[in-house]
Amino acid sequence: xxxxxxxxxxxxxxxxxxxxxxxxxxxxxxxxLATSFxxxxxxxxxxxxGQVLSIYAYAFSxxxxxSVLALAGVLVLDLTLFLxxxxxxxxxxxxxxxxxxxxxxxxxxxxxxxxxxxxSGFLSGELTWWSISLPLGFLAAVGISKIRWARKxxxxxxxxxxxxxxxxxxxxxxxxxxxxxxxxx
Numbered sequence: 001x002x003x004x005x006x007x008x009x010x011x012x013x014x015x016x017x018x019x020x021x022x023x024x025x026x027x028x029x030x031x032x033l034a035t036s037f038x039x040x041x042x043x044x045x046x047x048x049x050g051q052v053l054s055i056y057a058y059a060f061s062x063x064x065x066x067s068v069l070a071l072a073g074v075l076v077l078d079l080t081l082f083l084x085x086x087x088x089x090x091x092x093x094x095x096x097x098x099x100x101x102x103x104x105x106x107x108x109x110x111x112x113x114x115x116x117x118x119x120s121g122f123l124s125g126e127l128t129w130w131s132i133s134l135p136l137g138f139l140a141a142v143g144i145s146k147i148r149w150a151r152k153x154x155x156x157x158x159x160x161x162x163x164x165x166x167x168x169x170x171x172x173x174x175x176x177x178x179x180x181x182x183x184x185x
Contacts, residue, residue, distance in 0.1 A: 011079075016158075029164070040052070053178075074095045093155060097141040105133040
């Protein structure tokens with residue numbers, strides 16, 4: 001009971017959490033769709049429509065997990081690392097910057113190494129890549145969230161991204177059901 005009260009007093013508003021989650025969902029699902037549309041024409045040569053839809057069902061199921069874990073990571077950061085800088089009206093913009101830096105940095109890293117043939121080259125640069133990206137993201141999150149007009153822009157993005165929850169979350173529920181049925185029967 002004490003733990004629930006502790007969290008209730010420290011967590012941001014539901015509206016702000018929903019806005020951050022909407023941005024995460026938009027970025028994660030859009031990345032999945034963008035990368036899969038590149039491969040879709042070749043899939044249609046040797047897969048039927050049911051198999052292609054099955055691939056999307058598994059991808060959206062993974063995206064649900066990815067987006068929930070990303071939101072949990074942002075909340076943990078807010079409760080730990082950003083605790084001293086805590087300002088309720090800056091949570092949404094600060095968290096969106098953290099999400100943007102982490103996801104865009106991941107995407108750029110993957111774009112630089114699109115093939116799995118050079119896995120040792122990919123892994124050898126990971127420490128350097130993230131030791132530069134994460135501190136820059138932290139500084140950007142702290143600095144940009146202090147600028148009022150930037151905060152308004154980021155809050156506007158979050159408000160508009162909520163629309164994508166109405167599209168992606170029902171697709172995810174259907175995808176989870178498909179994956180569950182395929183694996184049980």
